[in-house]
Amino acid sequence: MDQGDKYPSESGRRRFVKGVVGGAALAGVGASGAAAVNSATRSPGAGGGTTQAYAIENVDGPAPRGMPQIPVEIDSEGFLKGVWPEVKTEDQGGLSIQIAETEDFKGSGVTYSTEWYQYCGVESYAGINPDYDSDNYFRVGSNPGYGWESERYSEADKLHVDDFSDYQTWSNNIGQDGLGKPATGRWRSEDAENIIPIQLIKSEQVENLASQDPWLEASTSEGFVAWLNKCTHFCCVPKYKSEGSAKFNAENDVYCQxxxxxxxxxxxxxxxxxARPRPTG
Incomplete structure (x- = not known):
């Protein structure tokens, strides 16, 4: 088998050519065309339509694009949280609609919006409502993805930077050691029926990238990068350095089983x- 073949014949999996037609068509939309796409694709509800977002890159498999990044900040006590955009009201079709959007996020030149997360049904989650009452901390979920989390935390505990101090040597015996230390959790999901799943990593690679890029300098903190952990293919929950990933040369990546x-x-x-519109009413 070719070492570069991530879909060995014995797996029975098909190879996919990712969204060449749809992706290329959208990528070529200009300013006037974007308005037409918005009009043609927007359903009743709040927001939605053609959206640009920053994401961890999809590098293989059927997913049409990457999973959207969540900007990270660290409070004065060392607890990790996701930054929520500025909540404001705008007129859409004669109606006053609440949105959450920050233009020129921390001087990066990027407009950061909750529309980044409006896919896979997440647009209907309570935590995506702009004014949802949340402290925005990353908290441990009911089924942590890594053994170290289960040993250190209880459900709903806030993730803390001190627990990532071994990030340069951490290993779960999958792939290369020392690339970074991951955690899974939830965000903006207190007392909510639906949980917004997240994953984050502290890594020296992230620190190096942030020193060279205005957006990453603004959206990461002390080597931490986070994203909404919903596969853009069929909305499953992938995992960094997961079981079975080595068979597809993905042992050092985020892999959806x-x-x-x-x-x-x-x-x-x-x-x-x-992006899909948020339900209203």
Missing amino acids: CHQSVYDPFSIVQTLFV
Whole structure:
């Protein structure tokens, strides 16, 4: 088997050519065309339409694009949280609609919006409402993805920077040691029926990238990068350095076991997609 073949014949999986037609068509939309796409694709509800977002790059498998990044900040006590955009009201079709959007996020030149997360049904989650009452901390979920989390935390505990101090040597015996230390969790999901899943990593690679890129300097902190952990293919929950990933050469990546989509957490790219509107009423 070719070492570069991530879909060996014995796996029974098909190779996918990722969204060449749809992706190329959207990528070529100009300013006037974007308005037409918005009009043609927007359903009743709040927001939605053609959206640019920063994401961890999809590098293999059927997923059409990367998973959207969540800007990270660290409070004065060392607890990790996701930054929520500025909440404001705008007129859409004669109606006053609340949105959450920050232009020129921390001087990066990037407009950061909750529309980044409006896919896979997440647009209907309570935590995506702009004014949802949340402290925005990353908290441990009911089923942590890594053994070290289960040993250190209880459900709903806030993730803390001190627990990532071994990030340069951490290993779960999958792939290369010392690339970074991951955690899974939830965000803006207190007392909510639906949980917004997140994953984050502290890595020296992230620190190096942030020193060279205005967006990453603004959206990462002390080597931490985070993203909404919903596969853009069929909305499963992938995992960094997960079981079975080595068979598809994804042992150092974020791997979705459902249909073998692979994401590179150390490659943050700009994506273009049609965000779904938030339900209203």
